[in-house]
Amino acid sequence: MSQESIQPPAPRRRKSTEPQLHEMSDASLVVAVARYNQDALAEIFRRHGGAVHALAKRVTRDQALAEEVTQELFVRLWNEPERYDPARGTLRTFLLMQTHRRSVDVIRSEEARRRREQNESASIAATSYDIDHEFGDLADREAIREAFKILPQDERRAIELAFYHGLTYREVAQRLEQPEGTVKTRIRTGLRRMNEALVSWKVVET
């Protein structure tokens, strides 16, 4: 697995009156992307490309698929920047949610599923909770770790299998040998419980 750090794409041809890209907010960078500013997309990639790729890798468990998903996400942002609505959350959250959905779609295709199962067939069954897995930002990592800890084991397990392993709630129910309705409830209750904890700790806003 290649883990070389990518060098931020070198800034090119900038008018002196334009703000430096690294000083611009994410929302302003998206507007610049809408004006076909390729350097702005490079800056967004520098800020969020690692997180996008890491999540895609985590869910697909396949380096090549993760790179495909990452590439597709940023090309789509280039082509359809208006899909990002800053009123509904940060750019990173938007990109990561898109990444997760795309990664899940990819691994649910039969061919990808076969590749993934070959790679990971034993590990899912034996997986313990991934709480100690590396999360990105330190503060987020600590907060989400603590929020995960407060969940009852059944809720934590259901969320982990669904989110990090890309299983549907039905597949989670089969794997855990629990009724589907129970799994649906546990996922929703667990997420709400985590959100409430993060809000009470003032990590996220209401």
Added chain:
Amino acid sequence: MEQSDLSGKMDHQEAELLLGAYIIDAVEANERTAIEAHLSDCTKCRSEVDTLCTTIGMLANEGGPAPAGIWDRIEHEINESEDVVAFRPPQHSRLRIPTIIASTALGVAAALTLIFGVQIHHLDSQVNRLGSQVTTSATRAIATAALLQPGAKRFSLDSPHGKSVGSLVALQSGEVVLTSFLMHPLKATSTYQVWAIVDEHPISLGLLGNHPTVSVFHTGGRHAFEFAITVEPAHGVAQPTGAPVATAAII
């Protein structure tokens, strides 16, 4: 098995139960479609999804560097896309939009006036405000700026046959931006005219001219949920003379 009505929409109780699984993409494709149809009508469920988004974003935030090489492939792909290049405006015409985002107090019309020199003016007693047309090279930037306004909503303009022929963006400020319009140009003696349907009566919002591009209107504080476009004589009319060639309904 999810419960759906005859239109394929999921009932509230079932959709609500599935929101957690939906937001972490743990539902089947048909369930995702049904839930999204429900979300378009249910502010309570939509609010729950929005509330959980940040938590999901943190859950998803693994961090770490991207491996070398991906950016080169992204750059190669976007530069190789003929469609994109074909519609790309010239480099020198790119305009500074971030001011719009930074100043939420500015309405789009005011911001466009500042940045593009677009003038908003009264046309007649029935007309509220109509933004004059701007150069096509700026249309994409304006459309995006409008969409990035908090609370902005985009709606499709549809022909009577159901074909999408353009789009409108409605802003919380009451302004409405025509962000794209794909109908054919008219002769110089005719114009497209925009109407807001208020209490089942058409109220003229302004004239689009015979070859419309991006335009900005204001509903003047009226609660308009439907818009229509008709073809009229070049000077415009007080009441529509024919059936709409395009309509948009704001739900």
